[in-house]
Amino acid sequence: MSFFKELTKGIWKENPIFRLVLGMCPTLAVTTSVENGIGMGTATTFVLVCSNMVISAIRNFIPSKVRIPCFIVVIATFVTIVDLLMKGFAPALHKNLGIFIPLIVVNCIILGRAEAFASKHPISRSIADGIGMGIGFTLGLIVIAAFREVLGAGTITIWSGMVMQIHDIDPLILMILAPGGFIALGCILGLMNYIQSVLARRQGRSYTPPQHLDCRHCVICKWGK
Amino acid sequence: MKEFFKLVLILTLICTASGVLLALVDQATKQRIQEVERAAKADAINKVLPPYDNIPAENTCTFEKNGANWTFYVARDKGLFAGAAFEARSSKGYGGDIVITTGIDSNGIIQAIEILDHKETPGLGANIIKPGFKSRLAGKNIVNAPFSVRKDGGDIDQITAATISSRAVLEAINDGLNAYKEHIDSIRTQGERL
Numbered sequence: 001m002s003f004f005k006e007l008t009k010g011i012w013k014e015n016p017i018f019r020l021v022l023g024m025c026p027t028l029a030v031t032t033s034v035e036n037g038i039g040m041g042t043a044t045t046f047v048l049v050c051s052n053m054v055i056s057a058i059r060n061f062i063p064s065k066v067r068i069p070c071f072i073v074v075i076a077t078f079v080t081i082v083d084l085l086m087k088g089f090a091p092a093l094h095k096n097l098g099i100f101i102p103l104i105v106v107n108c109i110i111l112g113r114a115e116a117f118a119s120k121h122p123i124s125r126s127i128a129d130g131i132g133m134g135i136g137f138t139l140g141l142i143v144i145a146a147f148r149e150v151l152g153a154g155t156i157t158i159w160s161g162m163v164m165q166i167h168d169i170d171p172l173i174l175m176i177l178a179p180g181g182f183i184a185l186g187c188i189l190g191l192m193n194y195i196q197s198v199l200a201r202r203q204g205r206s207y208t209p210p211q212h213l214d215c216r217h218c219v220i221c222k223w224g225k
Numbered sequence: 226m227k228e229f230f231k232l233v234l235i236l237t238l239i240c241t242a243s244g245v246l247l248a249l250v251d252q253a254t255k256q257r258i259q260e261v262e263r264a265a266k267a268d269a270i271n272k273v274l275p276p277y278d279n280i281p282a283e284n285t286c287t288f289e290k291n292g293a294n295w296t297f298y299v300a301r302d303k304g305l306f307a308g309a310a311f312e313a314r315s316s317k318g319y320g321g322d323i324v325i326t327t328g329i330d331s332n333g334i335i336q337a338i339e340i341l342d343h344k345e346t347p348g349l350g351a352n353i354i355k356p357g358f359k360s361r362l363a364g365k366n367i368v369n370a371p372f373s374v375r376k377d378g379g380d381i382d383q384i385t386a387a388t389i390s391s392r393a394v395l396e397a398i399n400d401g402l403n404a405y406k407e408h409i410d411s412i413r414t415q416g417e418r419l
Contacts, residue, residue: 058239061235062235062239063228063231063232063235065232066232066235066236069236070235070236070239073236073239073240073243074239074243076243077243077246077247080247080250081246081247081250084250084251084254084258085250085254087254087258087261088254088257088258088261089257091261091262091265095342173349173386176346176349177346177349
């Protein structure tokens with residue numbers, strides 16, 4: 001039961017993009033086409049699952065004083081492996097995502113999950129957490145990317161070559177550019193909060209916006225104390 | 226002091242383990258990556274050249290011009306010079322270097338261009354990889370080079386809102402064509418000698 005719960009929480013309840021608001025740099029950078037979102041999400045999921053697994057396995061072995069360097073070494077190793085494998089076996093994908101792969105090292109979702117979850121929980125639950133968070137991240141990227149691509153380019157690119165033309169009128173190029181990322185993310189976050197507040201009201205509960213969730217799992221600023 | 230050594234030891238252990246793992250993966254993928262890169266290059270050359278019956282990737286000649294090396298991949302068909310392809314690079318792209326392969330046939334007509342690498346803005350400059358832009362250069366005679374975009378008085382339509390990227394592509398091609406024109410005789414001989 002708990003395994004399944006860890007798996008599903010990343011998709012909605014603790015979605016890394018919309019609920020935890022982690023990994024904003026890659027989110028804003030890659031969501032210019034659905035294809036990029038899928039690729040980045042898959043690569044991040046792979047790294048997340050591997051790093052969660054390894055960090056959980058060696059969690060009792062790592063002294064807390066040097067845990068961050070240890071986490072970063074483990075994460076960077078898997079990122080480099082993904083980079084090499086992609087270059088060799090999925091060159092088309094690597095061509096699109098090439099500059100984003102090294103960014104996964106500093107993607108705070110991965111370090112965040114290592115610190116908040118994998119270093120405190122057994123391997124099986126850490127893997128479930130990694131898969132769930134990865135899927136949640138991928139879905140979040142796809143939602144934002146679809147929003148931006150439809151408005152900004154008038155297409156949906158699922159895979160290079162598999163392009164759906166949605167409308168033929170002049171697209172709103174702004175949505176593909178950097179400001180469009182902020183606008184799209186803001187609109188979707190607002191919409192999600194609205195839906196949740198309506199749902200909560202129907203159930204007669206009061207709804208608190210996810211401000212307190214923002215850094216719920218991140219304890220970095222509490223280390224000094 | 227004892228704790229200090231423990232920290233150093235554990236960090237060293239973890240780094241060594243990851244180093245070994247990376248070395249193994251590198252060993253396993255090195256050859257494959259080289260093959261993929263070579264295939265991508267050969268594929269681009271293949272796409273831009275007229276029909277040929279030799280191996281242009283192995284039939285090359287290199288010239289030095291303004292400190293840059295220009296390599297021409299010479300195609301030959303039934304014993305005659307069929308055309309040549311070259312790889313050109315422009316650093317004036319909006320997001321970084323743009324690498325282009327251009328193919329010219331024996332009559333000096335540009336056959337096609339292929340964008341090998343670019344970092345242009347998705348949805349704007351990145352449209353240089355679309356057939357709609359690439360085909361604007363096909364069929365142009367190199368005697369009309371250097372080419373320029375309509376905005377600069379030339380006859381190539383730039384991509385709307387991506388003039389810088391369009392210009393960079395043309396700049397790279399023009400540079401290559403200069404080198405090609407300068408050495409056309411030796412490139413021709415290279416095609417016929419083999």
